[in-house]
Amino acid sequence: MAWLFLAPTIVGMGVFTLVPIVASVLLAFFRWDILSAPQFAGLDNFAEMATDPTVRVAFGNTLAFVVVAVVLQLGVALGLAVLIQDRLPNWLRVFFRSAFFFPLILSAASVSIFMKYLFNEQFGVVNWLLGTVGIPAVPWLTTPFGSACVVALVYVWQNFGFSFLLFLGALSAIPQETYEAASLDGATGWRKHRYVTLPLISPTTLVASVMAIINALQVFDQPYVLTRGGPGDSTRTAVMVIFETAFQQLQFGKASAIGVVLMLVIMAVTALQFRLSKRFVFYQ
Amino acid sequence: MGDSLTLREISRRTALGALGAGILGATVASWPRLTGTDIPGRNDGSLSIAILGTAADAAARQKAVDAFRRLHPEIKVRVQAIQAVDWKDFFSKILTMVAAGNPPDVVYVATEGAQLFAEKLAHPLDEYLRRDASVMAEYFADVHPSLVEAFMYRGSLYQLPMDWNAADMYYNTKVFADSGLSRPADDWTHLDFRSSLAAMRRANPSSFTPYYWTNRLFGGVVPWLYANGTSFLAEERATGGDWLWDRFYGTDPSRASRSGGYLWQTPNADDPRVFETFDFLRGLVKDGLGVRPEEGGGNSLVGLFASGRIGATPAGGYWVQGLSQAGMGPGDFDVSFFPRWASGPGAAAQRHQFGTAGYAIMKTAKDKDAAWEWIKFSSSREAMELIFSTPTTTPARRSMVNEALYSGKGPAHWKVFYDTLDRFPATGPIPAPPQQAAVETALIKNVSLAVSGDEQQLKSALASLQSDLELALRRTA
Numbered sequence: 001m002a003w004l005f006l007a008p009t010i011v012g013m014g015v016f017t018l019v020p021i022v023a024s025v026l027l028a029f030f031r032w033d034i035l036s037a038p039q040f041a042g043l044d045n046f047a048e049m050a051t052d053p054t055v056r057v058a059f060g061n062t063l064a065f066v067v068v069a070v071v072l073q074l075g076v077a078l079g080l081a082v083l084i085q086d087r088l089p090n091w092l093r094v095f096f097r098s099a100f101f102f103p104l105i106l107s108a109a110s111v112s113i114f115m116k117y118l119f120n121e122q123f124g125v126v127n128w129l130l131g132t133v134g135i136p137a138v139p140w141l142t143t144p145f146g147s148a149c150v151v152a153l154v155y156v157w158q159n160f161g162f163s164f165l166l167f168l169g170a171l172s173a174i175p176q177e178t179y180e181a182a183s184l185d186g187a188t189g190w191r192k193h194r195y196v197t198l199p200l201i202s203p204t205t206l207v208a209s210v211m212a213i214i215n216a217l218q219v220f221d222q223p224y225v226l227t228r229g230g231p232g233d234s235t236r237t238a239v240m241v242i243f244e245t246a247f248q249q250l251q252f253g254k255a256s257a258i259g260v261v262l263m264l265v266i267m268a269v270t271a272l273q274f275r276l277s278k279r280f281v282f283y284q
Numbered sequence: 285m286g287d288s289l290t291l292r293e294i295s296r297r298t299a300l301g302a303l304g305a306g307i308l309g310a311t312v313a314s315w316p317r318l319t320g321t322d323i324p325g326r327n328d329g330s331l332s333i334a335i336l337g338t339a340a341d342a343a344a345r346q347k348a349v350d351a352f353r354r355l356h357p358e359i360k361v362r363v364q365a366i367q368a369v370d371w372k373d374f375f376s377k378i379l380t381m382v383a384a385g386n387p388p389d390v391v392y393v394a395t396e397g398a399q400l401f402a403e404k405l406a407h408p409l410d411e412y413l414r415r416d417a418s419v420m421a422e423y424f425a426d427v428h429p430s431l432v433e434a435f436m437y438r439g440s441l442y443q444l445p446m447d448w449n450a451a452d453m454y455y456n457t458k459v460f461a462d463s464g465l466s467r468p469a470d471d472w473t474h475l476d477f478r479s480s481l482a483a484m485r486r487a488n489p490s491s492f493t494p495y496y497w498t499n500r501l502f503g504g505v506v507p508w509l510y511a512n513g514t515s516f517l518a519e520e521r522a523t524g525g526d527w528l529w530d531r532f533y534g535t536d537p538s539r540a541s542r543s544g545g546y547l548w549q550t551p552n553a554d555d556p557r558v559f560e561t562f563d564f565l566r567g568l569v570k571d572g573l574g575v576r577p578e579e580g581g582g583n584s585l586v587g588l589f590a591s592g593r594i595g596a597t598p599a600g601g602y603w604v605q606g607l608s609q610a611g612m613g614p615g616d617f618d619v620s621f622f623p624r625w626a627s628g629p630g631a632a633a634q635r636h637q638f639g640t641a642g643y644a645i646m647k648t649a650k651d652k653d654a655a656w657e658w659i660k661f662s663s664s665r666e667a668m669e670l671i672f673s674t675p676t677t678t679p680a681r682r683s684m685v686n687e688a689l690y691s692g693k694g695p696a697h698w699k700v701f702y703d704t705l706d707r708f709p710a711t712g713p714i715p716a717p718p719q720q721a722a723v724e725t726a727l728i729k730n731v732s733l734a735v736s737g738d739e740q741q742l743k744s745a746l747a748s749l750q751s752d753l754e755l756a757l758r759r760t761a
Binding site for chain 2: 004005033034035052054116117120121122123139141142143144227228229230231232233236244247248249250
């Protein structure tokens with residue numbers, strides 16, 4: 001009977017997760033253009049991938065993006081959560097909770113199209129606002145640094161709400177007596193956060209960072225719509241290269257090989273996080 | 285049981301069983317939805333036709349579909365509009381449909397994808413054209429051979445041009461007049477063009493942009509390369525195609541120069557004239573006369589141009605309807621030929637770039653004869669007048685590019701659109717080999733860097749373009 005109840009989940013996982021993973025891994029050892037029969041290629045796809053400068057740059061960009069986006073996302077989320085938890089009345093907390101979570105429910109593609117208009121060098125609102133205080137127009141989307149900044153900003157703006165909610169939940173679960181005890185011991189302001197808040201929310205920080213890193217490693221929508229990976233390859237990401245290799249260059253085997261490597265990177269980073277967490281995460 | 289049944293008497297097992305039965309029933313009931321078999325036209329033998337556009341574009345085709353059905357009541361037709369930013373995305377979507385085992389029978393394909401389809405996906409039209417030559421003669425007599433040649437691939441024809449657009453130069457007449465400029469001469473040069481931009485720059489505030497261009501395969505850097513007698517890919521011609529040229533264009537003055545189609549097999553980004561052209565554009569950006577080009581189809585351009593914030597931009601006849609809807613009157617804007625290069629081998633030819641589009645029959649089409657009947661009907665004057673009733677593009681039939689089409693909308697010199705082919709016979713299609721997507725990516729990703737920095741950055745971007753193109757062309761499509 002138990003198997004019967006588990007069946008929908010098992011079938012769902014099998015059909016929509018395990019089969020595609022196994023198929024991708026197998027496909028990585030074949031040459032396939034959809035239109036003709038796959039041909040066994042051994043490790044050729046991996047070798048080709050390793051020598052493709054675009055793939056190397058894309059992985060480098062992705063890792064750099066992860067560092068910047070995750071630090072910003074968690075930093076902003078935690079900072080705002082602490083501010084809102086400490087200083088605001090309940091009704092305002094509810095308002096900000098909704099306001100910060102709202103971008104997450106929007107389509108990333110729609111948000112990116114909107115942001116593209118906002119950050120247009122000649123006609124965008126952002127440069128118009130900067131112009132009102134005498135700052136000359138910034139080429140946001142047409143220079144490597146500017147476009148990388150915009151992609152990171154848009155991504156963080158859209159995604160920090162989830163981490164924010166996690167942190168807010170963790171903060172509200174900290175007993176008030178703990179802070180009172182810390183106050184009696186002479187702790188104030190920053191020291192309370194450093195020695196009480198951060199250790200007590202460290203399990204949440206671990207969950208938030210694992211999820212943030214996994215998501216950031218798979219970033220696609222924002223750079224694809226905002227910059228198409230340019231200028232040059234400056235905002236091209238690993239998933240974007242997978243998409244282009246598969247559906248534009250018709251190299252499904254090589255795209256699968258890139259996907260397999262990305263999956264291994266994600267698994268390795270996640271495993272490393274859990275391993276390191278033993279040193280930094282404090283469970284009550 | 286009956287009235288005495290209470291909630292307590294329903295065991296957990298019964299409740300769960302009922303829930304399971306309910307889920308099973310719901311699944312069975314919604315099976316057509318889950319499997320997509322309830323989509324109108326699917327699996328009912330309809331001829332499925334994919335076009336780039338919105339549901340409104342599909343609806344606009346309905347008049348033509350109705351007229352076709354009156355002629356061929358035995359052929360059901362289903363037009364499926366696929367939304368995409370540009371043709372590259374549209375082709376990706378078609379490929380996913382192929383991968384999913386649900387390809388359309390007929391696809392509206394632009395020059396960008398013509399060779400990809402010809403090489404991998406499309407069925408040649410040769411046998412049908414030979415069979416129906418007497419009917420088709422009237423169509424070819426009305427369509428410029430350059431458009432047809434763009435759809436030739438290694439001696440076979442894969443599509444009939446339905447509409448097309450050349451990269452001509454639009455300008456805002458009020459901005460021109462306020463800047464002391466009059467209509468450009470037909471043979472104006474790139475230096476005249478630059479002087480015009482400088483005049484607009486002087487007469488307008490800094491928020492105004494004299495020249496706006498987008499970074500894409502059509503209307504980006506390529507028309508400038510063509511004007512300078514070069515391109516980023518070496519252009520060759522395939523042999524063959526005589527069966528078509530002799531039959532339909534035997535008396536055309538350009539007959540001797542027609543081929544079995546274009547071939548782009550070698551990168552050419554290291555050509556000094558490519559450097560010269562990019563350097564010219566780099567100068568425009570550096571001096572604030574033109575923007576650093578962004579990627580995309582330039583959707584915001586119509587509004588910006590209509591509000592007088594842009595002086596000039598390259599575009600085809602497809603822009604007229606949009607400008608009219610944005611509030612521009614017939615005299616508020618005009619169009620001229622693209623400038624020629626002032627000197628050098630390309631100067632006399634004043635070569636323009638064009639793109640065209642038409643239906644391709646998929647190799648996998650269930651009923652190719654029915655698909656051909658649709659294409660043959662679509663190429664008729666009757667069908668094209670139904671589909672191209674407003675100037676949202678330039679019809680492939682010369683006779684349809686007339687006063688009536690542009691009446692009340694402009695521009696005054698609408699004749700420029702078709703004259704681009706008639707007056708400049710060297711005018712050529714968008715360079716798009718079967719590896720178009722990789723080639724386009726290589727071009728686009730290097731253009732911004734090439735025109736945005738110093739001379740060293742330009743050299744480095746062109747070197748990168750050359751090596752990216754080598755890699756792209758080495759791959760099979």
